[in-house]
Amino acid sequence: MKRFLFIRAIIVLVMVGATWGIIANTVYSASLPVENATLEEKYKGEKELDVEKNVGTESVAAEVIKRIKPGQQLPSMILKGLNGKSYDVGAPRNKAMIISFWASWCDPCRLEAPMLNELYSKYKHDVDVYGINVTRYDRLEDVQKFSRSLNLKFPILLDEQGAFFEQFGGVAFPTHVTIDHHGRVREIIIGMLSERELEGKIEALQKIK
Secondary structure, three states, rough: OHHHHHHHHHHHHHHHHHHHHHHHHHHHEOOOOOOOOHHHHOOOOOOOOOOHHHHOOOHHHHHHHOOOOOOOOOOOOOEEEOOOOEEEEOOOOOEEEEEEEEEEEEEEHHHHHHHHHHHHHHOOOEEEEEEEEEEEEEEEEHHHHHHHHOOOOOOOOOOOOOHHHHHHOEEOOOOEEEEEOOOOEEEEEEOOOOOHHHHHHHHHHHHHH
């Protein structure tokens, strides 16, 4: 009888641990809705495509090949800001940059935004911080409400079709991209970062010659 109760207790603990693991994971990132699967998942099983025949088209192959990886130069991308201005995110600059892709319904994004706000105020002369809302998966009124409620100081840009987000994988929110002052992508990070981790990324960017 005691042995049975002992085994049962172990099973309960394992189940609780597994449940906690799932909850803990959802705290750090928020997946996109099921219907918004990544390109690889959506087109898995399709035949290999001839890229040369699809140059200049919106084919899946072209989209996948345009994926940006660490070490590559950040391409020019003009996005509209909530303030009505246009920003060329990939324009040459003498400062490093951190991009955070987010959505208003993403709880980890809401937890992280105040930290980005503080770090932007602290490092704005050395590092640009852009919060890019992937409006394809959001509503503009919710984006505006999110920004106002948290009194965000750094520029909020709108990736209305999600095209820029897709170039970095487009898997979950938040997704961070660090870019050095040469315009090279250094890291692509999926999931929420602590304030210490975020500041560490900024300090690492500042050390790059």
